[in-house]
Amino acid sequence: MQRNWVQIDGHVAKAPRRSKSPAGINHCQFWLDHVSTQTEANMARQARAYIAVVASGDELNQQTQLLQMGSAVTVTGFLVTQTGRDGLAKMILHAQHIELLN
Template structure:
């Protein structure tokens, strides 16, 4: 299987953190909160979630500079499990495209 693609819009709920890995790759991490109404089984329902996003590489430098808490963005990328230091697993969206909406 090769399909692993997610497109989601939302609001930044944590200020972006910028860092450079020991290998020299630039990373930006932020949390996105999504809220919408979706149709399921013919009925409207509220959908909400929060997800961590990582954007890696210099190609995102210009796109990420205006990001701040409260910004609305659309992110397209793939999901990957990340383990925290205490062993918890969580899904992280690895951005391949970021569009600033506001």
Template sequence: MMQTNPFSNQFILSGVVCKTPKYSQSPAGIAHCQFVLEHRSTQIEAGLERQSYVRLQVIASGEEIQAQTQHLYVGQVVQVSGFLNRHESRNGLSQLVLHAQHIERIN
């Protein structure tokens, strides 16, 4: 019997592709695209304006999303929706990564 999870992990971020996308394939044959998304905006917090700046690695995996990663280039504005996950590098440093489920070109 499948149990429902009371927690949600959904994330949407728009920004500029700031590193050239890298395409690869896992040993299991799963297609991957990795790129870095840069977001800059002004947000309101406690009634005051605050500058927000984020650079986040994005991973798009699987055949279904690969069509959305075709022709991505540095400087392109996109909106990415998906879920956040922690990745650990070979040297043991942890990093927050956005696993894309949908990528939409804004311009």
């Protein structure tokens, strides 16, 4: 299977954290808060997701420069499960494109 693609709108829920890897790759990490109304079984349903986002590389570093807490964005990318030091797995959205909406 090859398909792993996500596009989601939301607001930056925490101030972005920027870092650089030992290899010199720029990283920006932030939490995205998504709220919408979706249709499921022919009924309206409130959908809420709180998603960790990682944006890596020079191109995405430029796209994230104006991000701040509360910024409305559309993030396109792929999902990866990452196991933390505590042994718990969490889903991470690895961004391939970020569009600032406001």
